[in-house]
Amino acid sequence: MAIHPSSVIESGATVDPTAEIGPWCVVGPQARIGPNTRLVHSVTVAGRTTIGARNVFHPYCAVGGDPQDLKFRGEDSVTIIGDDNIFREGVTVNKGTWLGGNKTSIGNRNYIMAGAHVAHDTTIEDQCIMANAAMLAGHVRVESCAILSGMVAVHHFVTIGRYAFIGGVSRINQDCPPYMITQGFAGEVRGVNSVGLRRRGFKPEVINALRDAHRSIWRSGLPKPEALAEVEKRNGGIEEIRTLIAFLRASDHGRMGRARESLRTTPLAPEPEAEMLE
Amino acid sequence: MNIHPTANVEAAAALADDVQVGPFCIVGAGVTLGPGCRLLARVSITGPVRAGRDNVFHPNVAIGGPPQDLQPPAPDGRIEIGDGNLFREAVTVHLPKMPGGVTRIGSRNRFHFLSHVGHDSTVGNGVVLATYAVLGGHSVVQDEAWIEGLGGTHQFVTVGRRSWTRSHIPITEDVPPFMWVDGNHFEVKGVNPRYQTEALERAYGTVWGSGLPRPEALARLEKDASPEVAELAAFLRRSAAGRFGRAGEASRGASR
Numbered sequence: 001m002a003i004h005p006s007s008v009i010e011s012g013a014t015v016d017p018t019a020e021i022g023p024w025c026v027v028g029p030q031a032r033i034g035p036n037t038r039l040v041h042s043v044t045v046a047g048r049t050t051i052g053a054r055n056v057f058h059p060y061c062a063v064g065g066d067p068q069d070l071k072f073r074g075e076d077s078v079t080i081i082g083d084d085n086i087f088r089e090g091v092t093v094n095k096g097t098w099l100g101g102n103k104t105s106i107g108n109r110n111y112i113m114a115g116a117h118v119a120h121d122t123t124i125e126d127q128c129i130m131a132n133a134a135m136l137a138g139h140v141r142v143e144s145c146a147i148l149s150g151m152v153a154v155h156h157f158v159t160i161g162r163y164a165f166i167g168g169v170s171r172i173n174q175d176c177p178p179y180m181i182t183q184g185f186a187g188e189v190r191g192v193n194s195v196g197l198r199r200r201g202f203k204p205e206v207i208n209a210l211r212d213a214h215r216s217i218w219r220s221g222l223p224k225p226e227a228l229a230e231v232e233k234r235n236g237g238i239e240e241i242r243t244l245i246a247f248l249r250a251s252d253h254g255r256m257g258r259a260r261e262s263l264r265t266t267p268l269a270p271e272p273e274a275e276m277l278e
Numbered sequence: 279m280n281i282h283p284t285a286n287v288e289a290a291a292a293l294a295d296d297v298q299v300g301p302f303c304i305v306g307a308g309v310t311l312g313p314g315c316r317l318l319a320r321v322s323i324t325g326p327v328r329a330g331r332d333n334v335f336h337p338n339v340a341i342g343g344p345p346q347d348l349q350p351p352a353p354d355g356r357i358e359i360g361d362g363n364l365f366r367e368a369v370t371v372h373l374p375k376m377p378g379g380v381t382r383i384g385s386r387n388r389f390h391f392l393s394h395v396g397h398d399s400t401v402g403n404g405v406v407l408a409t410y411a412v413l414g415g416h417s418v419v420q421d422e423a424w425i426e427g428l429g430g431t432h433q434f435v436t437v438g439r440r441s442w443t444r445s446h447i448p449i450t451e452d453v454p455p456f457m458w459v460d461g462n463h464f465e466v467k468g469v470n471p472r473y474q475t476e477a478l479e480r481a482y483g484t485v486w487g488s489g490l491p492r493p494e495a496l497a498r499l500e501k502d503a504s505p506e507v508a509e510l511a512a513f514l515r516r517s518a519a520g521r522f523g524r525a526g527e528a529s530r531g532a533s534r
Contacts, residue, residue: 006284023286023302023304024302024320041304041322042302042320042322042338058340058343059304059322059338059340059343060320060338060340060368088343088346088370089338089340089343089368089370090338090340090368090370090392111346111348113346114340114346114368114370114392114394115368115370115392115394115410131346131412132346132370132394132412132430133392133394133410133412133428133430149430149448150412150414150430151410151412151428151430151446167448168430168432168448168450169428169429169430169446169447169448170448183448184462184463185446185462
């Protein structure tokens with residue numbers, strides 16, 4: 001087992017014999033580190049954190065630390081990380097809270113770039129990219145193959161759909177639909193992520209159907225339910241279109257454009273009444 | 279040489295006599311550090327890196343990591359750093375991915391907390407990258423440009439000399455020299471107040487205030503005798519020749 005003598009592996013920790021741990025790392029007593037995973041140096045793995053195979057953690061990453069959340073009561077929550085992920089310098093991943101099912105989870109083959117933050121109770125599926133300093137708030141869900149550009153900030157309980165592309169420095173307060181490009185201070189849908197879809201091998205007819213759906217839903221001026229019904233009638237046979245429609249309906253059922261808001265079981269602060277503002 | 283006993287300095291690293299290396303630093307075999315360089319604590323400098331004199335590296339700075347790219351790094355890439363640069367906490371500078379490439383940083387630059395110089399980027403002299411300012415791969419930042427916090431350049435962007443980019447701007451196009459950029463989306467707002475001249479004010483009015491078609495406005499600029507205006511005109515021509523308003527896009531073909 002390649003563990004540098006200056007690193008601290010606390011008793012109780014499980015480290016696979018093929019894992020490689022560089023200088024000045026700290027691995028807490030409840031951590032499990034899988035085969036061929038590499039901690040370059042100065043990496044901290046805290047809490048009840050399970051890390052799979054072939055992940056790389058670059059210097060100054062801190063994984064499984066306490067949530068940045070006032071509702072956290074010290075619960076024994078977990079962080080689960082799959083296989084083949086890359087965490088660049090200074091990435092922070094926080095463990096879960098009781099409200100989010102006590103779990104933060106990251107799937108397989110994700111690339112999380114320098115200074116990015118993955119908050120408590122967040123789920124990242126597979127093959128996602130988070131560029132530098134991209135920030136997820138708590139309870140966010142990022143579906144497979146989504147790309148978040150640099151400095152993107154994502155609000156609590158937001159869902160980022162699969163194959164979505166979020167432009168740089170965007171402020172994301174609402175769900176970002178799958179297959180689309182969302183960008184800007186108001187987080188607006190700009191068009192179909194056709195470059196990303198082509199690179200991932202989507203067929204031209206699927207991309208064209210998504211373009212048609214984008215025109216109807218965001219450019220035609222039709223009320224959303226009518227536009228969705230129309231798109232469904234035209235191209236409902238295409239799986240990606242059904243995914244898009246189901247996603248948008250779920251977002252509309254949630255509050256404030258966020259399907260996962262329904263998971264917020266604590267009462268929200270009441271909105272100030274109009275009279276009070278006057 | 280003043281190396282803390284907990285630091286890990288490879289024997290093959292070339293450090294000037296008065297270099298200071300604080301606790302828990304890593305200095306790799308391919309690293310050359312000039313006189314007066316100071317590594318405060320937990321600094322990581324690995325890979326082929328050559329730094330001149332009087333550079334200061336604050337805690338958690340990581341220089342020489344592989345490029346943040348899905349393609350493998352170039353085997354012969356390196357990082358060149360000039361003199362008198364300040365690297366504040368958690369700054370990252372990455373190796374190039376282009377064969378024989380260089381990620382280059384000039385002199386007297388200030389890199390604030392968590393700012394980032396991406397693979398194959400070039401930073402001139404006297405540049406400021408404020409907190410969270412991030413340069414995407416293949417970016418060029420010319421001398422004395424100032425990029426405020428949470429600003430990020432797209433890959434292949436050129437940020438012009440003595441320009442000023444306000445905070446929270448996605449820098450998706452080249453920033454013209456001597457101008458300032460702000461807005462919800464990328465907008466050239468005027469002449470950088472620190473370098474205002476009458477000729478530049480006139481030039482700004484011609485290009486962004488007159489409604490003239492761009493080629494006509496540039497032709498007018500080229501009649502101006504001021505060297506700054508000539509520099510601006512040449513810069514704008516190069517940007518217009520690239521794709522998406524980015525002169526550097528022309529070199530993209532080589533990377534694919």
